[in-house]
Amino acid sequence: MLWKDEYELGVPLIDAQHKELFKRVESFLQALRSATSWDEKIPEINKTLDFMKRYVVEHFHDEEEYQKSINYPGYKCHKQIHDDMVNYVLDVSKQYEKCNTNEPLMQQFGGRLLAWLINHVAAEDQLIAAYAKKKGVSGNDR
Numbered sequence: 001m002l003w004k005d006e007y008e009l010g011v012p013l014i015d016a017q018h019k020e021l022f023k024r025v026e027s028f029l030q031a032l033r034s035a036t037s038w039d040e041k042i043p044e045i046n047k048t049l050d051f052m053k054r055y056v057v058e059h060f061h062d063e064e065e066y067q068k069s070i071n072y073p074g075y076k077c078h079k080q081i082h083d084d085m086v087n088y089v090l091d092v093s094k095q096y097e098k099c100n101t102n103e104p105l106m107q108q109f110g111g112r113l114l115a116w117l118i119n120h121v122a123a124e125d126q127l128i129a130a131y132a133k134k135k136g137v138s139g140n141d142r
């Protein structure tokens with residue numbers, strides 16, 4: 001498991017969503033790397049893309065609501081980073097819909113998802129936790 005407890009923000013809803021994202025990205029990468037044929041990988045790819053399109057938007061929304069609730073000063077920039085990621089997921093998804101045999105696209109997508117997730121959760125999102133701590137605002141009511 002690539003998730004580390006040190007990634008926790010101390011906000012149960014957000015932490016649970018982050019863990020779920022890690023879990024999904026990991027199983028997606030495992031499926032991509034497995035020795036099976038491309039055709040056998042397609043169901044997992046479809047499943048992951050559908051999940052990401054829905055869950056990433058949902059999660060970002062919840063995280064942004066939390067940021068607003070504690071008056072997080074980095075909200076605007078953070079939301080921009082989220083929006084860019086949503087656009088990337090939608091863009092890959094569109095490309096894949098046109099051609100579902102594009103293996104390099106999916107390999108790149110898996111790698112980028114994982115790198116983005118680790119960087120974002122371990123760095124950007126930690127700034128929210130640091131701010132909440134400094135201000136003494138708890139996230140545990142969410």
Ligand SMILES: [Fe+2]
Nearest residue numbers: 063120124125
């Ligand atoms: Fe975030």
